[in-house]
Every structure is written in structure tokens, then in C-alpha cells.
Amino acid sequence: MNEGLAKSGFLPTVNLNASAQRIDGEADSNAGDSTGVMSLSETDTDLLSAGVSLNWTLFDGLGMFSDRDRYRHLAELGETRARAAIERRVTEIHRAYFHLVQSELLMKVMDENRVLSADRLEREGLRRELGALSRAQFLSAQTAYNSDLAAYLEQEIALDDARRELRLMLGLDPGSALAVVPEIPLPELSEDRQTLLAAARRGNSDLAAAGLEEALAGSVLGGAKAAHWPSLDFGLGWQW
Numbered sequence: 001m002n003e004g005l006a007k008s009g010f011l012p013t014v015n016l017n018a019s020a021q022r023i024d025g026e027a028d029s030n031a032g033d034s035t036g037v038m039s040l041s042e043t044d045t046d047l048l049s050a051g052v053s054l055n056w057t058l059f060d061g062l063g064m065f066s067d068r069d070r071y072r073h074l075a076e077l078g079e080t081r082a083r084a085a086i087e088r089r090v091t092e093i094h095r096a097y098f099h100l101v102q103s104e105l106l107m108k109v110m111d112e113n114r115v116l117s118a119d120r121l122e123r124e125g126l127r128r129e130l131g132a133l134s135r136a137q138f139l140s141a142q143t144a145y146n147s148d149l150a151a152y153l154e155q156e157i158a159l160d161d162a163r164r165e166l167r168l169m170l171g172l173d174p175g176s177a178l179a180v181v182p183e184i185p186l187p188e189l190s191e192d193r194q195t196l197l198a199a200a201r202r203g204n205s206d207l208a209a210a211g212l213e214e215a216l217a218g219s220v221l222g223g224a225k226a227a228h229w230p231s232l233d234f235g236l237g238w239q240w
Contacts, residue, residue, distance in 0.1 A: 012056035053237035063226030084205035117145040
């Protein structure tokens, strides 16, 4: 890995410079003539220059090593944060998927309760007409039906919201069909709990990002300490 070697000061710097200048003027061509008449002639002068210089910092209090580590940590931190963002997105999709599964199961329960309450209300209405049921008992059955119907309608709205949320996360068309499987078979795990926990910690992008941030802070501190040390530079130049 060579992230930031040039920026860190490990490599020498080479500077090239060149210039060209043209001077236009007039000069006295016969100032010593016996006639005493002076004449002027035009003179042009071209000035060209070129140069190259090399500068190399040989020692700066180990600041270049701190800068190299800082650039490397920044590169790794960017990759780790990108991976963490992808993992969080996948987790959100899983959560939305199972929320939709739960909403569909609840919808079935609410529908069954609504049907049972409707049957009970119908029976209680017939008994009320036959005089075998009091008004209070009939109103109780009607209240239970209204409550189950309201819960059914609320769950229907929640189901639509869960479906729309999953479509949005998957980038699907709002009107596209979407079906979920209530149960997903998982393979048997061959490792024990402690091994799986250790693997989860090693693969946790958020923990890795936190570790890189700590290392990055250490490299920044090292660069600050390097400013208290003397530096040794090497320079070489040529001019024409």
C-alpha cells in the first residue's frame, strides 16, 4: 500500500522553471563621428533562462510516517464506512421484509376476528328479534363487531404501508405485485455460539470503523508531536 507517500513527504519534489524575455531599445551608432551628427539604431535583446531544483526532506521528526499512516487510515475508513452503509441498507430491507410478513399474518387474524364478530352480530340480531336476547347483549355484540372492523381497517392500512415501504427499498414500481414467504428455511450452523460471536465482531463494519477512527486520531497526534522536532532537508539545483 502506498496511500499518501507523495503527500506525506517520503518522495522528493522536483521543480522546473523557464523564462524568456525580449528587450527592445535604441542605441547610438555613431556617437564619435566627426560631423557631430548622431544616429540611432534599433537593438533587440533576448534573455532565456532555465533551471531545475530538487528538494528532499530526510527527517522531519517522524511526521512523514504519521502522515502516511493518516492517509492509509483515511482510505481504509472510507471503504469501511461504505461497507457499513451497505450493511445497514441490507438490514433495513430485512426488517421491512419481516415487517410485511408480520403485517400479513396480523391481517389474517384481524379478518378472522371480523368474520366471527359479524356472525355473532347476525346471530344476536336474530335472537333479539325473537325476544330471546336483551338490548344490552345485542349492543355488546355490535360494539365488538365495530371494534374488530376498525382494527381490520387499521391493519389494512398498515399492510399497505408495509408493502409500499418494501417496494421503495427494493426500487420496485409502486403498482407491482409483491409476495413474501412467511417462513424461510435456514441451514444448520456448524459453529458454536462463541465462535459465531467472535466472527460477528470481526466482521462488524461499525466496530472496524471505530477502530480506524481511533488509529487515525493517533496518527494525527503523532504528526502534531513531530512539529517539536528539528528537520533535515536536502536540496540540489541547477540554473542556466
